Amino acid sequence: MTLAIALPILIPLFSGALSVTGWRSRRVQRALAVIGTGLLLLASILLLHAVWQDGFVVMEMGSWPAPFGIVLVADLLAAIMVLLAAITGFATAIYSLSTISERHERFGYYPLLHLLLAGVNGAFLTGDIFNLYVWFEVMLVASFALLILGGERAQMEGAIKYVTLNLVSSAIFLSAIGLLYGLVGTLNMADIAAKLATVDDTGLVNVVAMLFFVAFGIKAAAFPFFFWLPASYHTPQVAVSALFAGLLTKVGVYALFRVFTLIFNISDSLTHAMLVWMAGLTMLTGVLGAAAQFEFRRILSFHIISQIGYMIMGLALAPLSPLALTGGIFYIVHHIIVKANLFLISGLVYCLRGSYELKHLGGLYRDKPWLGILFLVSAFSLAGMPPLSGFFAKFIVIRAGIEANAWWLVATALVVGLLTLYSMTKIWAEVFWKAAPTEDNATRPASGDLRALYATIAALALMTLCIGLGAQPVFELAQRSAEQLLDPSRYIEAVLGERL
Amino acid sequence: METLMAFVIGVLYATATYMMLRRSIVKLVIGLVLLSNAANLLLFTTAGMMRGAPPLVPEGALQPEGPVADPLAQALILTAIVIGFGVLAFAVVLIRRAYDVVRADDINRMKGTDT
Amino acid sequence: MNALTWNIILALIWVGITGDFNLANLLIGLLLGYAILGFALRDQPQFARYVGKLPKLVWFTGFFLRELFTSNLRVAYDVLTPTHHMRPAVIAVPLIAQTDVEITVLANLISLTPGTLGLDVSSDRKVLYLHVMYLDDEQDVRDSIRRLEQRVLDLLR
């Protein structure tokens, strides 16, 4: 079933194209949103199944042999990421049906959504470094457009930083590709890796690796490149926030995972030190940023950063402990679901109360106990409380850190976990426990039918719970995918086959 | 020629950086244009530069007669130029709208969303 | 049917007959078609005028190239020598040309000739404003413009 590998790109591209063509009909757009993302979900399950069976699924686009044409390669990590993108995409689409206003729908919301997913999936699946750049751009421009959809002042101000810093990242990325191409003369990542393996002194490659590191670091919102994220993530439509929060930075993380396991030497002392510092400082600055916030989505935004730190910690410690990489991957899986859900919950709270400011919120536990429970499940999961998904994610990373004797990182990760708990309980206390501040706020009627929102949130919360209670299969998946990453020769062989 | 281009491209990166560090949003956009040109030229240079041999096959032939300039790099740059244009267009309109809502060209006044 | 259309159809047929589809052959087709039209249909006024255009065009081109050459020399001299000899002015020249095309062709040709530059046409299309570089003798300039206008109208009407 190798066809399944291109479908996660082509389905959203096609849905997006049709959605543009059917611009004038809201019904067509809404139907396409559900059908398109639903099909995407099916395709990504198919893909994961195929990859689980065969280890790698590879397709040479246009039947041009690798390394000349563009190949799509799905290893377990890629397939997992695609599945997560599909889940988030589907959830967001359903959620959007009842939260996105007609105004926004009429200005391209759904086409943008589809094309964003296409870009994200393209980035996950491509085996070609320049093609990765292209998909990054697709994703980026789609996110630009989604970010400003609505034209509020805050959106514009946030977008200026988002756009500028991400464009700088793209330029650095492109420059790095240019330098790498100059050195190796090829773009296929497997081919690059295979060729570099035969070079004696790859000193210059280590230098170029720094540029890739910075470019992806910006995309991943790692320290000290994260500025664009807190400036903008709380400004768009909440469904968009959720999608961004879940997916976008993780594409940067994915790219870091990919190139630093396949192409560049992660054991290089500078690279290792850099990743370690980056991981620690990302965790810490992110969580401290959140501690200073008193707006629902801003708190969540800063936490994205700190959680990215855990994932990078997984990568940074990979040479010392294979378990670390497993932890990083587990963390990604957990985080995408939980963070997206928390944003969706903030949106539902907004629907109920009309504000994201903690000081204007309150009384929701009394009024909506089930919402409270759904929030608690996600929030405690984010904070790494057992038996939810976040606990195992944190546990693996920390256990790996201990195995690797990375004491400072472990200590940081622990403190950050505690501070995450601090933020989550802050939200809980202010939004749910505290009495509603004024009557008029508390009685603001919910707009429209919220059942779809509850269903989406409940489904994602259930997923968090299941990843926690049934952590073994997810762990096994993460472990096998880490094994694949740690043995690049398998990837190279899958792509280049007998040409080696 | 690559050596010469290395310096020229360095100048482009430098000017792009300087422009992006200004407070005026218009200068920011100009910086982005410079940056994208710099990256394209970098790719062009590192792929190796060759005079007078465009990657075209003469009519009736199966291959060019002699060596030709790297067509792959050119295809990549073409893609990058077009992408850069799309992105730039977006950025340009964005600053325009940002100016509309903020009523100032000064980026330092657009910091309401950060803290 | 328009004479030009006929000429093109003939050229295409030529290309079809010879089966050799390229630009050169099409040009040959056009020339042959032109000759045939001039020969076969010379008694019909519509075609006669069409056929008569070519010599006019050739003649006009020659005239214009000469103008171009001489005036270029003058500007070149002025640019190259350290002192400026120009006597610039903006003058209004009344127009005989009426249609958009006539006015435009005239203005463009004027602009292409060194020493004069068509600035704008008044909104009532009565005058053309020119920037002239060497207004040594205003009447002389006006006369040469008028001559050019006449030739243009000859060619176009």
Next chain:
Amino acid sequence: MITDLIAGLFMIAGTFLMFLAGLGLLRMPDLLMRMHATTKAGAMGIGLVMIGVALHFLEAGVTARVLIIVLFVMLTAPVAAHTIGRAGYFVGVPLWEGMLKDELKGRYDAETHTLASPPEHQNKEP
């Protein structure tokens, strides 16, 4: 060989004209005069260089392209000049003080963007 020599001549002439255009652009005292230098010398220069090219190759395909280039340049250069000159005049770029006369002065209406003809021509039928 002969054609090559002629081609060379055309090329030198063309590039020389273009050089003149550059020099004129730099040396002339006001916008309108600079435009004289560039539009024509530029267009002419391209024309000559292109003829040189056509002579050098002596191929129908190349000649056709050369003709098209010359045609396009002849078509667009005066329009560009006109557009800039008009705009420049309209916004009032300073003109050389040695100008003999200016019959256009004051005839643009900034509000309606209309251009009046001089009074002596207004009622005259052409």
Next chain:
Amino acid sequence: MNQQSLILRTTGRFLLPLLLLFSLFLLLRGHNEPGGGFIGGLVAAAAVSLHLFVMGTNAARRVLRLTPRDLIGWGLTTGVLSAVPSTLLGEAFFTALWFEITLPLLGELKLGTPLFFDLGVYMVVVGSVLTIVLNLAEES
């Protein structure tokens, strides 16, 4: 609101078809000579932009007949669809399919999905650039 000069207007009227023709020329020969969907599309977009400057946005929209946004949709659809047919024959996505047709005047012609794809590119480029330029011009 036609305040543009007569000269520009007249030349523009003549240049529009010329540029559009030129753009098609660039599109069609792109597979063999410099040109192609991007370049052709950009020239076409430039042509309509010129028309816009000269004759105003309404006139430019009239020239297009359909909104440029639809052009984007159709172009993207074309692009994606041209990647698919090969899979029906069991090949990978994007595998080119070529077939020769004999036209009465033009003779043997090699057509293939890449050309179809290039057409999609052309449409998207025209549609996108014009969406941008037209809306921006209407704004100012």
Next chain:
Amino acid sequence: MPATVIWASYALLSLALIMAFIRLVLGPTLPDRVVALELMASLTVGFIGIYALTTDQPAFLDVGMVLALTAFLAAVGFARYLERGAHRDDH
């Protein structure tokens, strides 16, 4: 083609390019810069012609073709800007 002719052509064009650029920098008004830009476009076409000739590669003429046809659009754009009475920061 004699090398001196080619050399001279390039030299003349280079000088012209430099002068045009100087005017572009000096201005002083926006229309001056636009004129300089137009000339730079023309010079580019000239360069392309000579280059096509010296390398025996007529393919480069295609670039000249596009340039000849579209470069003036920029001038039209600038003119539109000026005539709309937009904010000007030249002198």
Next chain:
Amino acid sequence: MLLTVLSGFFVAALAPLVHRHIPPRHSGLLFALFPACLFFYFAQQLPAISAGAMLLESQPWVAGLDIRLSFMLDGLSLLFALLITGIGTFILIYTGRYLGDHPALGRLYALLLCFMASMLGLVLSDNLIGLFVFWELTSITSYLLIGFNHEDAKTRAAALQGFFITAGGGLALMTGLILLGLAGGSFELSQLLSEREALQAHPLFLPMLLLILVGAFTKSAQYPFHFWLPNAMAAPTPVSAYLHSATMVKAGVYLLARLQPALGGNDAWLWLLGLTGAITMLMGVYLASRTTGIKQMLAYSTVMALGTLTMLIGIGTEQALIAAMAFLLAHALYKGALFMIAGVIDFSTGAKDFLQTGGLARQLPITAAAAVGTALSLAGLAPMFGFIAKETMLESVMGAPALAVVFSVAAFLSATLGITIALVVGIWPWFIRRDMPELPTAFRSPGPALLAGPVVLALLGLGFGLLPALPEQALSAAASAAAGHAVVAELALWHGVNTALVMSIAALLLGTLLFCNWGRWRSMTDAGERFARRLGPERLYAMGMEALVRFSAWQTRVLQNGYLRYYLMTTLGTMVVLVMAALSMNLSGIRIAMDFSGVAFYEYVIAAVLAASSIAAVLTNERLGAVAALGALGFTVALTYVMFSAPDLAITQVLVETLTVILLVLVLFRLPGFLKLSSRPLRLLDALTAVIVGGTFTVLILAVTATRYFPSISQYFVEHAVSDGFGRNIVNVILVDFRGLDTLGEIAVLSLAAIGIFAMLKLRSGGQE
């Protein structure tokens, strides 16, 4: 056992639903059936366990991480399980009456049952991580239970404080447990306990121990983490009785006792636990003696008890462990009862402070009787079980292998003050008659549901005191487990006259004296209180939290300051530093060649104009001038492409350049001119940055062009474009065929940009479309 734990969660989940359909006065009884059944189940295991058997069962959970749902029932866990289920039964009965009219009672049941299941899981877990999971679950449920009256800000703060401290300790504990598991080669307690030598010889033994202790100490409110416990009294009284005296706070003690065989028996253990325990004991009893809040006093006395238990486990002798188990049981009985009594006083009179009470014996005779009984036990007076526990304790501290004097003095002081507070509890509210204002609320009769717990527990205290053989079996089994080998507890009310008894009598006298001067004692110690308020652990905690918020606000202001300039500066600066560092570390593999050969003069000119136009764009102070400079840049770049054989690129560049100019012109139309916004030094700094960034790229390009490891793969495209791609323009064949996917993405980018721009221009905030 898995079943018993999971069924707890299951019943908890059902509780709110069931509760809705039953009148509240019966619901408590109904739910109490569940722990009662469990109690009997565990009681049945007692004979086998005390005979030395150990029940093990195991289910895989996350096998790859050695996380299993494995359970072990030995004496220690059994004693705890009995306490949890036994006291839980009475608490549930009590709750039904105490909060009978509360709208959220269903949720309270759910949480209580949830807590009970977690607590059972904790004490039954054999797997370290499984234990930790349940440990954290008790923290979470505790948080939610403390915050039951969540609309009160103080309650929320108290809940957070308790949670934050225990969860923080939990993180340390997790690390410690992971270390323990890794060091011992297994995450199963049943296997680890026999790895004593290996563990204690491990290089990381001390950090491991410290981390585990932090976890245990925070949970069990040891000094200096003790302060959250009295604040947790914001919880409803049944919760305080259950979690914050009888069960959850004992989790830390449980863990210490559990690990004693593996980690104990060394100086570090003795000193750390013994001293911490002793200090906590003294601090607890001292603070208890000077508070007048009923629940506060009980809470502080719980702190005292927890300290005592820690100290005893630290001493670690057989006798000390027996004493610990006896004390644990005695405390659970009397403290559970006392809390319920405090609840009765509150329920019936509304009084929450001793000073509000007095002479209640007439109105609440049964309660008063139960109070006297339990107070006796608290005081450690015969014939209550508390007496036995205290005597054993006093004996064992004197037999400590080290620090015996310190422990003895501490124990004596603690016993003295213990008498005082017992007298306050047992006499003050009931028999002391004073001139008092009206009771806070009208009197309500407690009824049997509220009295069942106190009375039964008080009677048990008496019964075990009179017949110490009754609990002996269970206590021996527990002490054996804590000791790691079989220990037989021989408890008797009368041991003859020994030092311990003498100490007890002295303490009784001194304590009574103090009780008579309770008011003066309180004012005497005010100075200490004032000091604690300024610099005590709670104050430090508050200051720490404040500092956290302030620091994070500061950090955010500094890092996320809103200035794009600074963001860019940081980003690019980091990039340069990293590249430079990498360059300097890899010098051996890097060559740089300066090669200007073959560059024609006009190429220099074009390159110079290219560079100069970018500089012109920077230097001009007109926007349109900058745009014109960009145009010049575009043409020279296009020329470069032409000169180096890229006609398609040149064409594209020219077209894009033209369209860019058009775009800029259309947009700039509305924008104001350039202003010089930055100061001269800033501009210089930026220029320096810019030069460094540019220089970095120059160096990189020079190095790459000089180094080149492999030729490009592009020869393939040159060879196959015509034969397989059917096109002679190789670049175009690559674009539409070889790399069609790139192009597809690229047109997607263009489409997206157009859609985005369309939306941006047409969809205005609030306005029309």
